[in-house]
């Protein structure tokens with residue numbers, strides 16, 4: 001097993017930087033569905049360009065490399081203690097080389113361990129089997145989509161759909177509701193794994209297990225095959241679209257599993273995964289630890305030719321009546337009040353990252369820099385220091401903004417911040433502050449970590465590094481950083497509009513379908 005650590009390192013790097021073939025085909029199908037010239041089409045083009053860049057740079061597809069979760073099947077007699085040690089060593093190395101973001105945080109102190117190790121991290125689950133090889137699967141599922149997982153206890157009342165009973169039709173309603181409630185916050189278009197039955201923990205486990213199924217397999221249980229097909233056909237009618245911008249592609253895959261339950265409980269658990277569906281697997285020789293075969297590699301590959309996509313992205317912007325506005329911070333109130341929902345902005349100049357720890361800190365401390373007229377970017381990048389001590393952004397897409405909802409409006413007013421960039425939109429409190437103070441919310445394309453890292457021309461400084469790399473305030477000089485105005489200073493919110501219209505569409509699925 002002397003090669004096992006190297007095999008695990010290769011598996012981690014491949015999972016973080018290259019989407020498997022079945023996922024690529026699902027994204028290509030979504031692109032065909034989306035109408036050219038729309039914001040959703042532009043977002044999908046950016047996603048495709050980002051996938052291509054991650055392939056070429058062997059860099060993380062998304063900066064949030066999640067909680068690494070390994071599922072391992074071993075023949076009898078294999079030493080699991082040694083395997084665990086090798087996996088942990090491979091995780092440390094991949095983190096050091098910028099293939100994983102340091103993501104393991106002490107839940108009580110908030111301290112980042114810096115190497116992706118910690119109590120319960122990474123997750124490693126073993127199972128014994130009769131085969132003569134080792135099967136290792138890895139999923140890197142980020143926080144944005146993990147936070148949109150949901151569990152239903154049947155019977156229950158669901159917004160837009162009414163009562164969901166303890167039967168197949170009740171399950172159908174739960175799954176549609178799960179897609180609706182995620183909106184664009186989990187970086188749609190997404191994939192869902194559903195677990196029917198079990199208890200609260202085994203139900204979620206079963207749901208996550210479904211994400212390891214190939215996207216284009218067929219469920220062997222006839223009722224579930226029908227339900228998967230029904231969900232794929234109808235969830236895409238909700239009009240949530242890529243990034244929640246509205247559009248035709250909301251769901252890219254649906255896999256449903258079932259287990260027994262106790263009479264008193266009936267759980268439907270849903271694991272939501274973003275478009276950056278990073279899961280991979282290998283077969284390993286138990287004698288040497290070498291990789292015998294890569295999994296999820298069947299079928300046709302999709303070649304997302306970079307130049308073609310770039311041209312399409314530019315064309316998409318030029319179509320229709322989309323305004324494209326160049327911004328150079330600091331921004332004035334007057335400039336910001338001219339921006340409207342739907343405008344595309346291209347930012348050049350210095351922007352400042354800030355996420356959970358920074359927002360909490362700024363509530364009762366001074367800012368380390370003058371933020372008047374500036375732009376805050378909700379982003380926890382992957383950063384590497386070179387031999388001369390200079391920092392470089394290796395992956396730098398937006399993080400989910402709604403977590404900053406309790407702070408954002410107050411911070412904008414307190415420091416004179418004029419714009420925030422993030423993904424998934426923000427709530428009523430921030431919208432009100434944008435109106436009163438004169439500010440905008442700019443939605444960048446979630447998961448497009450390579451695309452945005454490429455816009456970062458230099459790292460000009462960093463403050464509050466003691467919060468850890470993802471949580472520090474990075475000063476980033478960017479060029480042509482593109483985002484869409486989705487909340488403006490006139491009280492308009494694209495997120496509110498899409499949520500409202502998708503709720504109306506959800507109501508058309510109220511009547512029973514599966515008796």
Ligand code: SF4
Nearest residue numbers: 062142144187274447
């Ligand atoms: S694509 Fe979005 S939801 Fe997925 S890991 Fe990246 S930021 Fe999180």
